[in-house]
Amino acid sequence: MSNGNEAGDRLRVGSAPDSWGVWFPEDDQQTPWQxxxxxxxxxxxxxxxxGPYGYLPTDPHRLRDELARRELTLSAGTCFTAFHRGDVWEQTWAHVRQVADLTSALGARHVVVIPEMWRDPASGEQLEDRSLGDGSWRALGTGIDRLAKALHEEYGVHLQFHPHADSHVDTQQHVERFLEMTDPELVTLCLDTGHISYCGGDNLELIRKYPDRIGYLHLKQVDPRVLAEVQEQDLPFGPAVRRGVMCEPPQGTPALEPIIEATRGLDADLFAIVEQDLYPCAPDVPLPIAKRTREFLNRCGAGAR
Structure with a gap:
């Protein structure tokens, strides 16, 4: 592995509540926020x-104090949207602006936007059709562009769109369709290496083909053996996670060192957030994994920043 620090100098490496088994604002199975x-x-x-809005304290002064005494800094807020459903702007903006208020108050400049899934993330229940018609695709693109413009104009934050398993923007074809229909000046990708691989895509090809649209990274890997079972059985994402489909690096795919290396050529100062889906998990599971993953990323050239 590379011992160089050029890529590391351009990657601000962090982690997320997801790596501690957190999917919801409140859930008895989750790690307490403290x-x-x-x-x-x-x-x-x-x-x-x-993480999910409401998991960490939503009072900006309290959250700032809690982070500062642990030498932590916020990189981004996170939210889900469902613009493919049509006229959902008012309820979407009401939620997103809460996230943006807190995000910008803490000095962060990114909001990661995830499309709502067509299967329930916890139960796996099918909620809507797997595929979108052309009209729904247009509504999705128009809504995301509008949201990105509002976030930029009102809060000075950047929208990072996160393709996701069991959503309608999942496969390589769908990710590329989304990129071609949205405003490149406003909308960039949160490239989640695990979700792209989970859905059969090629992370390095997306970086090569759309270098100006990569604005943020989530680093994770999938276990190929478990993924094969998931695909064979058409398992929903929640049950797949419980089987361990998202695994500790470097035990899975994609290889992360080439992806980190590829960021050297990008004209961007990127966050690289470790996000290993672990919902639910025992309380003593996340910390040892997090430490080993941090050491692994150091060896890959993603140095501490």
Whole structure:
């Protein structure tokens, strides 16, 4: 592995509540937020995401104090949207502006936007059709462009769109269709290496083909053996995670060192947030994984920043 630090100098490495088994604002199975903050700091990370709005304190003064005493800084807020459903602007903006208020108050400049899934993330229940018609695609693109413009104009933050398993923007074909229909000046990707691989895509090809649209990274890997079972059985994403489809690096795919290397050629100063889906997990599971993953990324050339 590379011992150079050029890519590391351009990657601000952090982690997220997801790596501590957090999917919801409140859930008895999840790691308490105080323990998450303590442990993510102990693992050597200095950047974190909000996770689901309401998991961490939503009072900006309190959250700023909690992060500062652990030497942590916020990289981004996170939210889900469903613009493919049509006239959903008012309820979407009401939620997103809460996230943007808190994100910008903490000095972060990114909001990661994930498309709502067609299967429930916890139960796996099918909620809507797997595929979108042309009209729904147009509504999705128009809504994301409008949201990106509003976030930029009102909060000075950048929209990072996150393709996701069991959503309508999942496969390489769908990711590229989304990129071709949205405003390149406003909308960039949160390239989640695990979700792209989970859905059969090629992370390096997306970086090569759309270098100006890569604005943020989520680093994770999938276990090919478990993924084969998931595909054979058409398992929903939640049950797949419980089987361990998202695994600790470097045990899975894609290889992360070439992706980190590829960021050298990007005209961007990127966040690289470790996000290993672990919902649900035992309380003592996340910290050792987080420490080993941090050491692995150091060896890959993604140095501490």
């Amino acid at each position: 323990r998450f903050l303590d442990e993510v700091s102990d693992a050597g990370y200095r950047w974190i995401e909000l």
